[in-house]
Amino acid sequence: MHDIRVIRDDPEAFDAAMGRLGVGPVAADVLAVDERRRTAIAAAEAAQAERNAASKQVGAAKATGDEAEFERLRGLVATKKDEIARLEDEARAADAALRDMLLRLPNAPLGDVPDGADENDNVEIRRWGEPPSFGFKPKEHYELAAAQGLDFETAAKLSGARFVVLQGAVARVHRALAQFMLDVHTTENGLTETNTPVLVRDEAMLGTGQLPKFAEDSYQTTNGWWLIPTSEVTLTNTVREEILDEAALPIRMCAHSLCFRSEAGSAGKDTAGMLRQHQFEKVEMVSITHPEKSLDEHARMTRLAEHILERLGLAYRTVVLCTGDMGFGARKTHDIEVWLPGQDKYREISSVSVCGDFQARRMNARFRPEGGGKPEFVHTLNGSGLAVGRCLIAVLENGQQEDGSVVLPSVLVPYVGGTTRITANGELT
RNA sequence: GGAGAGGUGGCAGAGUGGUCGAAUGCGGCGGUCUUGAAAACCGUUGAGGGUGAAAGCCCUCCGGGGGUUCGAAUCCCCCUCUCUCCGCCA
Numbered sequence: 001m002h003d004i005r006v007i008r009d010d011p012e013a014f015d016a017a018m019g020r021l022g023v024g025p026v027a028a029d030v031l032a033v034d035e036r037r038r039t040a041i042a043a044a045e046a047a048q049a050e051r052n053a054a055s056k057q058v059g060a061a062k063a064t065g066d067e068a069e070f071e072r073l074r075g076l077v078a079t080k081k082d083e084i085a086r087l088e089d090e091a092r093a094a095d096a097a098l099r100d101m102l103l104r105l106p107n108a109p110l111g112d113v114p115d116g117a118d119e120n121d122n123v124e125i126r127r128w129g130e131p132p133s134f135g136f137k138p139k140e141h142y143e144l145a146a147a148q149g150l151d152f153e154t155a156a157k158l159s160g161a162r163f164v165v166l167q168g169a170v171a172r173v174h175r176a177l178a179q180f181m182l183d184v185h186t187t188e189n190g191l192t193e194t195n196t197p198v199l200v201r202d203e204a205m206l207g208t209g210q211l212p213k214f215a216e217d218s219y220q221t222t223n224g225w226w227l228i229p230t231s232e233v234t235l236t237n238t239v240r241e242e243i244l245d246e247a248a249l250p251i252r253m254c255a256h257s258l259c260f261r262s263e264a265g266s267a268g269k270d271t272a273g274m275l276r277q278h279q280f281e282k283v284e285m286v287s288i289t290h291p292e293k294s295l296d297e298h299a300r301m302t303r304l305a306e307h308i309l310e311r312l313g314l315a316y317r318t319v320v321l322c323t324g325d326m327g328f329g330a331r332k333t334h335d336i337e338v339w340l341p342g343q344d345k346y347r348e349i350s351s352v353s354v355c356g357d358f359q360a361r362r363m364n365a366r367f368r369p370e371g372g373g374k375p376e377f378v379h380t381l382n383g384s385g386l387a388v389g390r391c392l393i394a395v396l397e398n399g400q401q402e403d404g405s406v407v408l409p410s411v412l413v414p415y416v417g418g419t420t421r422i423t424a425n426g427e428l429t
Numbered sequence: 430g431g432a433g434a435g436g437u438g439g440c441a442g443a444g445u446g447g448u449c450g451a452a453u454g455c456g457g458c459g460g461u462c463u464u465g466a467a468a469a470c471c472g473u474u475g476a477g478g479g480u481g482a483a484a485g486c487c488c489u490c491c492g493g494g495g496g497u498u499c500g501a502a503u504c505c506c507c508c509u510c511u512c513u514c515c516g517c518c519a
Contacts, residue, residue, distance in 0.1 A: 041479055045488040052488090055500075074499060095478095243439055243476095245457095368439070372458050372474080375439090 001102050001361040004034055017108035020115055020323045030101055037094035044087035051080040103206070104213050107358040109323050110332045116322025122335065123322065128306065129315030131339040132398055140342030141396040142273040145404030146422040150274060162263070164274045164389075169422045173408065174281075174392045176415030178256050181283040181308055181385060189304050191254040191285060196234035198258050199225040204237040207363035209329035219260050227260035232382040235286035239378065240363040244288070246370045249378065250297060251288040254385060256281065274389050275347070281388040287381045290367070291357065294379035298354040302334045305350040305385045312409040314394050315339040317346050331356045336386075338394040349390045352383030396422075 007014045011027035018024035054076050114123045141147055149168035156163070166174055185191040205211040205226050210218055210233065219227040228234055235253045244251075259282050270276040285304060289297045302318065309316045321333040330353035337346035357377035360366070366375035399406040404424035413420055419428040 038479070041488080045479060048488060077499070245439085368457080375476085 001099075001358060002105060002108070003357075003361065004030070004098065004102065007031065008034065014108075018105065020109055020113075021106055021326070022324065023106060026101075026105065030098070030105075033094060033098045033101060037091065037098050040087060040091035040094050044084060044091045047080055047084045047087055051077055051084060054080065100212070103362070106326075106328045107331050107355060109326060109330075110354075112320075113326070113332050114320060114322045115324075117324040118322075119325050121322035122319040122325055124317050124319050125334075126306075126318040127315075128310060128317070129313070129339070131315045132341060134341065134400075134402070136402045138341035138344075138397060138400055139404075140273060140340075141393045143342070144396055144400055144406065145424040146400070146406040146426055147396050148426040152274075159278075161271075162276065162278045164277060169426055169428045170392065170396070172416055172428060173395065173412065173422070174388060176412050177391050177395065178281060178283060178388045179415050180311075180412060181388070181391075182254065182256055184308060184311065185254040185283070185285065185304065185385060189252075189254075189307075191252045191304075194231075194235060194238075194253045194255045196228075196231055196238075196255055196257065198228050198231075198234075198260070200228055200233060200237070201225060203240070204233055207237045207240050207365075208233045208359050209362065213328065217262055219262055228257070229261045230259050230282060230382075230384075231255040231257040231284040232286060235284060236288075236359055236380050236382060237363060239288050239365040242365055243375050244365075244367040244378065246290065246367050249288060249290045249367060250293060252285070253287075254283060254285045256283045256388070273393065275393060277389065280390075283385050283388060285352075285383045285385040288365070289379045289381065291376065291379050294354050294356065294381060297379075297381050298332065298334070298352065301381055301383045301385075302336070302352045305336050305352055305383055308386055309336065309338060309349070311411050312391070312395065314391075314398055314409075316349070321351075327351075327353060329353070329355045329358050331358070334383075338390070340394060340397050341400070342397045347390070349394065350384040350386045353381065355380045355382070 002014070007027055007030055011031060015025040015027045018026055054073050057073050114121060116122065142150055142152070147170055149166060149170040151165040151167060152163075155165045158165070182193060186193045199221065201224070202211060205218070210226070210229060218229050221227070234257075235255055238253070239251065259280050261278060261280075263276060263278065274280075285301055287294075287297050287301060306316065306318060316336055316338045319335050319337065321330075321335055326333050333351055333353040335348050336350040336352070338349040339345075340347050356379055359380045360377035365378050365380070367378050368375055395409060395412075396406050399408055399421075401407060406422040408416065408419070408421055410420075416428055421429060423429050
């Protein structure tokens with residue numbers, strides 16, 4: 001959520017920022033509502049001040065026994081009461097209207113974010129590793145003999161399209177990947193392992209920006225809970241309505257969780273395989289930082305995600321998302337794309353965003369500056385570290401052999417009982 | 430699912446109709462003392478908003494909304510959240 005004062009101070013700059021996202025111009029509309037709100041507040045407060053003054057005189061009149069004056073002032077207070085109620089209603093309505101407008105506006109991109117329409121305009125900033133060369137045409141993950149434990153038919157029987165059942169070796173490797181990621185993050189990267197609910201209330205979804213605008217992207221239970229589309233929601237909202245000590249920053253967390261997305265509007269995209277599912281697992285990283293530290297933290301977090309791929313020996317490239325490809329709450333986003341031989345292209349496996357104080361304002365998450373002073377909004381960041389299902393895909397495709405077996409990354413060996421590959425029969429050996 | 434209790438300032442916790450934005454403690458900040466620190470002592474310390482160049486002035490806030498009253502943190506109603514006990518259950 002944007003600071004209305006920023007829009008007030010420089011509406012042209014704000015419209016320019018929104019314009020880069022293809023939104024607006026909106027400043028004029030926002031400021032009109034803001035003006036209405038401030039006028040209503042001023043009127044209501046003036047009436048309240050009058051009422052307060054009259055109220056005091058009521059007591060005085062009664063004390064001096066001036067019955068006539070007492071009755072007159074009582075009448076005046078009673079009249080003001082109705083006027084105040086009416087003006088307060090107006091002020092409340094205008095305030096709600098302004099808040100609703102602000103809650104639906106996306107975050108402003110940082111100056112160094114490239115302009116662009118879609119993913120084709122993202123800018124590559126790094127590349128690591130060599131895509132493996134095969135003496136045969138590499139297959140996609142769901143075509144591999146070793147991955148016969150990926151069972152889409154059974155999943156369809158249970159749940160429908162865009163679900164998968166993992167059985168045997170692939171299930172074990174999937175679990176191994178999540179464990180490996182968590183171990184690296186907690187023992188080497190200093191993130192605090194956190195396990196959160198996957199069902200949350202409206203406020204949490206509002207805090208990170210899924211609501212009010214993107215309700216159709218998530219699932220909701222009959223009694224009103226939302227299934228989180230990412231544990232960014234729960235990890236970030238842990239500081240909702242908090243005033244933290246500055247010394248407590250940065251707060252760095254990670255969580256392995258289920259994620260649920262209805263993926264409305266993306267029907268027909270990536271329908272084959274387990275690349276895009278309604279339910280998937282992800283290890284998520286979230287940092288709560290001092291405003292001056294968030295950009296450094298963004299670089300750090302990006303490196304942590306990249307490092308996981310390096311340890312797994314998977315080639316990747318890192319891109320800066322252009323304005324047209326960025327998410328609602330981000331000021332800048334790095335996507336890390338892993339090489340998928342079966343598709344012969346890099347595909348997103350992590351997205352690392354710095355949100356500035358955008359989410360903090362929604363959550364009212366603040367910190368008390370060292371040495372006292374007014375609370376300030378914290379900055380929030382989130383990043384996948386990594387998407388577990390997609391990582392499984394990458395491991396399968398990159399490790400595939402001509403006979404349909406798969407050689408596993410050596411770092412996973414301790415996590416899969418000392419085995420090193422999945423045979424063409426779908427067994428760990 | 431049943432029954433009950435409760436939501437007060439950064440935290441803990443008083444306050445049941447009249448200067449209560451709110452006792453007290455902790456924490457924070459400033460100071461005295463000390464070679465320095467600790468302890469002790471003194472002072473100070475809520476948040477949001479409107480207006481203003483600023484100083485300042487003003488308004489609101491004791492979970493949210495409504496009501497009673499000249500007057501509500503205190504009484505009544507609705508909502509919401511939390512906790513406790515019982516039941517059920519992984």
